[in-house]
Amino acid sequence: MPQTKSEMQYEVLQTAEDKLKLSLSGRMDANSLGQLWTELIGLVKERNPQQLVIDAAGITYCDGAGVGFFLECMHWQQTKQGVCTVDNLRPEFQKLLDTFSSLGKTFHLEPRPVLDVKGIEFLGNSFLRITESLKDQIAFCGELAVHLLKAFKNPLKNLRWADIYLVIQRNGLEALPIVLLVNFLMGLIMAFQAAIPMRQFGADVYVADLVSLSILRVLGPLMTAIILAGRTGSAFAAELGTMKVNEEINALYTMGLNPVRFLVINRVLAVIILIPVLTLFADLAGLLGGAVVFKSFGYPMITYVKQVINAIRINDFLGGFVKSFVFGFLIAAVGCLRGIQTKTGASAVGQSATSAVVSGLVLIIVTEGTFAVIYYVLGI
Amino acid sequence: MSCENESIINVRDLTAGYGEVIILDKISFDVYKGEIFVILGGSGCGKSTLLKHLIGLYKIQSGEILIDGKNIAQAQGEELTAIFNRIGVMYQSGALFGSMTLLENIMLPLEEFTQLPREAREMIAAMKLKLVNLQGFEHFMPSEISGGMQKRAAIARAMALDPKIVFLDEPSAGLDPITSAELDQLILHLAQNLGITFVVVTHELDSIFTIADRVIFLDKKTKGIIAEGDPKELKEKSKIEFVREFFNRVGVNGGKPVQ
Numbered sequence: 263m264p265q266t267k268s269e270m271q272y273e274v275l276q277t278a279e280d281k282l283k284l285s286l287s288g289r290m291d292a293n294s295l296g297q298l299w300t301e302l303i304g305l306v307k308e309r310n311p312q313q314l315v316i317d318a319a320g321i322t323y324c325d326g327a328g329v330g331f332f333l334e335c336m337h338w339q340q341t342k343q344g345v346c347t348v349d350n351l352r353p354e355f356q357k358l359l360d361t362f363s364s365l366g367k368t369f370h371l372e373p374r375p376v377l378d379v380k381g382i383e384f385l386g387n388s389f390l391r392i393t394e395s396l397k398d399q400i401a402f403c404g405e406l407a408v409h410l411l412k413a414f415k416n417p418l419k420n421l422r423w424a425d426i427y428l429v430i431q432r433n434g435l436e437a438l439p440i441v442l443l444v445n446f447l448m449g450l451i452m453a454f455q456a457a458i459p460m461r462q463f464g465a466d467v468y469v470a471d472l473v474s475l476s477i478l479r480v481l482g483p484l485m486t487a488i489i490l491a492g493r494t495g496s497a498f499a500a501e502l503g504t505m506k507v508n509e510e511i512n513a514l515y516t517m518g519l520n521p522v523r524f525l526v527i528n529r530v531l532a533v534i535i536l537i538p539v540l541t542l543f544a545d546l547a548g549l550l551g552g553a554v555v556f557k558s559f560g561y562p563m564i565t566y567v568k569q570v571i572n573a574i575r576i577n578d579f580l581g582g583f584v585k586s587f588v589f590g591f592l593i594a595a596v597g598c599l600r601g602i603q604t605k606t607g608a609s610a611v612g613q614s615a616t617s618a619v620v621s622g623l624v625l626i627i628v629t630e631g632t633f634a635v636i637y638y639v640l641g642i
Numbered sequence: 643m644s645c646e647n648e649s650i651i652n653v654r655d656l657t658a659g660y661g662e663v664i665i666l667d668k669i670s671f672d673v674y675k676g677e678i679f680v681i682l683g684g685s686g687c688g689k690s691t692l693l694k695h696l697i698g699l700y701k702i703q704s705g706e707i708l709i710d711g712k713n714i715a716q717a718q719g720e721e722l723t724a725i726f727n728r729i730g731v732m733y734q735s736g737a738l739f740g741s742m743t744l745l746e747n748i749m750l751p752l753e754e755f756t757q758l759p760r761e762a763r764e765m766i767a768a769m770k771l772k773l774v775n776l777q778g779f780e781h782f783m784p785s786e787i788s789g790g791m792q793k794r795a796a797i798a799r800a801m802a803l804d805p806k807i808v809f810l811d812e813p814s815a816g817l818d819p820i821t822s823a824e825l826d827q828l829i830l831h832l833a834q835n836l837g838i839t840f841v842v843v844t845h846e847l848d849s850i851f852t853i854a855d856r857v858i859f860l861d862k863k864t865k866g867i868i869a870e871g872d873p874k875e876l877k878e879k880s881k882i883e884f885v886r887e888f889f890n891r892v893g894v895n896g897g898k899p900v901q
Contacts, residue, residue, distance in 0.1 A: 292766070292803060296757030325804035326836075327758065330766045354837070361835040362769055366777070369768040371745070374781045606785045607740030 270294035271320070272302065280312035287320025290328030299331065306335060312344050319350035328355070329362045333369065402522075402599050406530065409523045413531070425528040426535075433494040434536030438543060440493070441486055445544040448481055449473055449551025457555060466559060470569035473552030478574055482545040483582045484630060487589035490537060491622035495597035498529055499618035502601025503611040511602065526598040530591060537590030538583055545582070577642045585633050592625045648675045650807060650839050651696070656705035658688070658695045665691045667865035668705065671858055673807075678833050678840040678853045680873070682888070683860035689843045690811065692860065696841065697731050697809055698722065710806060727755055730800030730808040734815055736792035738784035744771060744795045745780040751802045770798040774828060790821035794828065801838070808832075810842045814849050826852045847891060859885050 270290055275283040284302070288294065306314060314335060321328070332348050339346035351359065379387065413420040457469045502525060505511050514521045549570065556566045600618040604610050651673035659665040665688040673679045681689050694700045696707060698714045707714050712725050738747050748767035752758060758766070771780055774794040784792055793813060800808050813829070814822035826849050832838050833853075844850060850857065850873050857876065859869035861884075869876055869885045877889035 292756040
């Protein structure tokens with residue numbers, strides 16, 4: 263009885279114990295075979311005939327997928343020392359079958375070779391990779407320092423000020439709203455969370471001291487740096503990464519222009535200029551957040567201002583300010599470095615952007631810790 | 643090779659351009675089944691624009707384009723997908739997906755548009771790679787093979803779903819003469835043995851004379867077709883001087899150095 267499914271039909275005739283005849287008709291393309299492939303191949307494998315005859319008289323259309331099916335049957339029969347013949351195929355389809363079968367008997371692939379790396383080898387490889395990357399970073403820092411010094415020798419001539427202004431606008435001015443919002447909420451949340459337990463001891467007036475000290479010394483510069491790592495570091499990496507993929511960086515090299523001088527210096531300088539300004543705004547927004555909570559607890563604003571002025575010294579403010587320069591340098595430099603290190607392909611650009619943010623965040627936290635120790639030792 | 647009179651692409655009064663700028667003004671032509679059809683013209687005459695309109699990447703301003711009887715300009719959703727499944731496109735750069743191996747690149751359309759089991763998809767993809775002489779490179783990433791190989795792999799990917807028409811955008815751009823000639827032979831082989839219709843944009847004169855059954859010649863000034871026919875005949879007999887110069891590779895001042 264003919265089996266009907268989609269646009270292709272088949273009929274099975276077991277003419278003898280070891281002889282199977284398969285009558286196919288209709289369209290044999292990737293669509294119709296999609297439903298029947300497993301069924302038909304399964305049937306052939308199950309009956310396991312010595313002689314398989316495929317009668318293709320009824321085939322009205324056959325493409326590469328159809329030919330693939332015939333070749334699969336032939337291959338299977340061959341592995342079982344059996345015979346497979348395709349009869350009555352229309353000449354135009356026979357030509358197609360001949361074209362492909364002349365290319366080879368089988369199209370089965372060796373499985374993809376998997377790199378078998380043993381534990382110790384893996385460790386060694388990782389160590390080499392890390393040292394290699396460290397070497398790159400040190401070399402990059404050196405190159406950056408040299409070009410920065412050169413730039414400062416004659417800032418008007420050696421620096422591309424138009425580019426610097428553009429970077430400041432995109433990464434400073436346009437980042438201001440988010441920096442203000444995050445730091446305002448930071449101050450607000452911290453003041454609110456601290457006020458509840460402190461109130462039980464009648465110490466809620468010291469919320470102002472807590473907020474102002476932590477915002478100015480740590481949170482203002484830190485939050486600004488984190489926002490910039492996400493916003494600017496990734497943008498630099500993606501921008502330079504795309505340039506690398508498009509061979510623009512190679513073009514600079516071969517024109518005799520150093521990519522670090524041309525692309526990195528202006529970005530690093532711009533971020534060093536903009537980040538302290540952003541940090542200043544961040545500090546103010548944080549203090550304002552604290553003030554809102556303070557006011558809602560029924561204290562007059564003058565009390566908050568006096569508490570803040572009493573609590574902080576100029577060193578607290580300057581300490582945060584100095585840190586922000588270092589943060590800015592690290593974020594911009596690591597973003598540019600990852601961009602320049604981009605390999606080929608679209609996914610490489612994504613990896614560079616991710617790596618720029620991750621490295622940026624790690625560097626920020628490590629620097630924060632280092633500064634905490636230094637300030638403690640110096641008594642700042 | 644070509645079955646005359648049975649057309650597979652019909653372009654009628656096609657006007658195309660970008661915004662206010664019109665690049666092609668009311669052009670009409672047919673492409674016949676099984677032929678290798680080449681779009682020619684000087685730089686900036688709209689060859690690539692025409693190709694991108696033919697494959698439905700850009701919206702046409704007026705006129706119609708019928709691909710195998712279906713109007714690609716008005717098709718949407720599933721109808722458009724059905725047309726796309728019947729055509730294959732090789733982009734100038736190859737445009738292979740860099741994150742996938744060659745085999746995976748070719749298996750992708752089979753995976754998305756058919757219900758074939760994995761081993762069948764793998765086998766068909768391997769067949770197509772063998773057809774373009776890339777056996778042994780199935781598990782390579784596009785970045786690990788040469789430019790010529792990338793183009794061949796891109797042709798294999800364009801043929802994954804056994805399309806009736808394959809569009810090639812400058813197949814020999816950036817290839818050495820030998821690789822370029824090999825690619826021409828491959829295109830001829832595919833057209834003759836698989837009955838695929840090819841629409842090719844190219845500048846390479848050698849390629850044109852080897853593969854083209856018919857060419858159209860676009861012109862920047864008139865924004866239309868100034869010549870159509872067999873390139874060998876056009877080279878000798880075209881009434882238009884520019885066309886003869888193009889085929890005979892005559893430059894400014896008759897190709898002689900300017901005094």
